[in-house]
Amino acid sequence: MITATNPIFSCYEHDQAHYDEVFNAKGEIKKMYETLFELYCGHSIEDYILLNNKAKSSFFNQGITFQVYGEKETKEKIFPFDLFPRIIGAEEWDHIEKGALQRSKALNLFLWDIYHDKKILKQGIVPVDLIGSSANYLQAMIGVDPPGGVYNHVSGTDIIKHSDGEYYVLEDNIRCPSGVSYVVCNRTALKRALFGVFNHYRAHTVTNYAENLLEILQSVKPRGVDIPTCVVITPGMYNSAYYEHSYLAKAMGVELVEGRDLYVENDFVYMKTINGPKKVDVIYRRVDDLFIDPLEFRADSSLGVPGLFSAYRKGNVCLANAPGTGVADDKAVYTYMPEIIKYYLDEEPILNNVHTYHCSRPEELKYVLEHISELVVKPVDESGGYGISIGNKLSKQEIAEVREQIKKEPRKYIAQPIMSLSVHPTYIDESQSFEQRHVDLRTFTLLGHNEEFVLKGGLSRVALQKGNLVVNSSQGGGSKDTWVLKDKQ
Structure with missing residues (x-):
């Protein structure tokens, strides 16, 4: 236990098997968190319950939700x-930041x-069959020059801090990485509930994303x-990230559209408006x-726009992210990221990869x-987080099934050692106290034509179930x- 004199931390058990970001090995508060810890300990349990409910109400009133897809039904939940x-x-x-930017640049050159x-591929650094067998490699994109030479305009890099204190990249997300709207909403909700804490720290803004x-x-x-003219295209209100689509469109001051709102004529894209057609560039x-x-x-x-790809191929419209980027966030390609970074940038990786076994390699398949x-x-x-199997949580029957x-389908799977994600004090409703929970971090990197930006913050995702290592909201995680x-410092 940390200390029984602070009621909201009375259930906090310091497990030295994990890297605790707030407490050192002796269970003492780290200097960076001392002021914050004192401020939070100034609240009674009753106070904190009220503040926590206030934050929940804020999210509910703003419609900050996500969809969870199950086998039998789909549920909408507050984040x-x-x-x-x-x-x-x-x-x-x-x-x-340097590591996330390095990976995004290397992946763009790779694409x-x-x-x-x-x-x-010709030089054998990345196997030809690895790319050819990827479900996300689009033959239609061969020879297409995206405007500005950019494929992954938006990249989400999932990073963990291991028990050795080092950062590791779990995966790269460059198809349609989501979650940035929750970064901004988290900041807004915290300021509304506990505005005073910001007077004691100088933190970068996240509202400039x-x-x-x-x-x-x-x-x-x-x-x-x-x-x-820029627009955000969404599959519609039933998509799991619809809140984010609508939030970003509103924050940028651009139209949120569905496929039915656009049409193509003479290889140019137009948006239907009450004032007539408007060309979209x-x-x-998010489709x-x-x-x-x-x-x-x-x-x-029925989600897309007939003729859109033809307009894109001819350079009359830019699609962000570019079609076909998914081949680069294939988790099998991830195993080659150190070589990809070295090949295109002539640099050593700034952020570590997690050692990964790819099951298409016979010797690695045998080990897995x-x-x-x-x-x-x-x-x-x-x-x-769908489809993940954590070996030490499985029964003998489940291991046999995996x-x-x-x-x-060996090509479809990779395997990694069970990494010990760092832990962070997290308020748990059931115990009305803070407990250790595993966290990761999704950073957001933007690449444009001679422009780049990394959001100084990110989405810290929390595995709310004790001992759980899967932090995704779709698997019961929070942030x-x-x-x-x-x-x-």
Whole structure:
């Protein structure tokens, strides 16, 4: 226990097996958190319950929700938010930011290469069959030059702090990475509930994300366009991230549209308005590749715009992120990130990769099948925490089932050691107290034409169930406000 004299921390058990971001090995508060700890300990349990309920009401009233997809039904839930923020020092953040930017730049160069000259494949640094067998490699993108030469305008890098105190990248997300709206909403909710705590720390703002995103989108406008018209395209209100789509459109001051609101004529894209057609130049898309154009991809898609890809191919509209980016956040490609960074940037990786076994390699497949109980098994093309199997949580029967799944489709799975994610004090309703919970961090990097931006903060996701390592909201996780300090300690 930390101390029984502070009621809201009376249930906090300091487990030295995990890296605690707030308390040192002796159970003493770290200097960076001393003031924050004192401020929170000044509240009674009754006070904190009221503040916590106030934050929940704020999220409910703003409609800050997400969809959870189950086998039998889909549920809409309020995004769980913890009022005790995570603090990252200036020097530590500098390391994270440089590492996230390095990966985003390398992935952009990789995407250009595999859709054009394929040098990295011809030289055998990345296997040809690894790319050719990826479900997210789009043949239609071969030879297409995206405006500004940018594929991954928005990248989400999932990072953990391990028990050794080092940062590791779990995965790269460059299809349609979500969660940034919750970063901004977390900050707003915390300020409303506990405004006074901000007077004691100098933290970078996170509310400038939308204006930077708009600048990035405008920078990749098609040739010959002076003032581009940008829109956000959404699959609709039943999508799990619809709140984010609507939030970003409103924050940027652009239209939120669905496929039915747009049409293509003479290879240009137009938006239907009450004042007649309006040409659209840049589309921030939150619709998956195969659904964006029924004439090019899935003919049964009602979410896309017929002829959109033809307009894109001819350079008359920019799609952000570019179609086909998903091949680079394939978890099998992740295993080659150190080589990709070295090849394109001639640099060593700033952030570590987690050692990863790819089941398409016979010797690694053999190891995985024999050690499932010690590994985390992940499908290469899923997101949101779906399909993950954590070996030490599985029964013998479940291990046997996972083994058979891998044998059927080895290319579809990778495996990693069970990493000990760092822990952070998190308020738990059931105990009405703070308890240790595992956290990770999703950073957001923007790339444009000669422009770049990394949000100084990010989405700290929390596994709310005790001992759980899966932090995704779709798997019952929550989040914290993340403070990046301006001053070096």
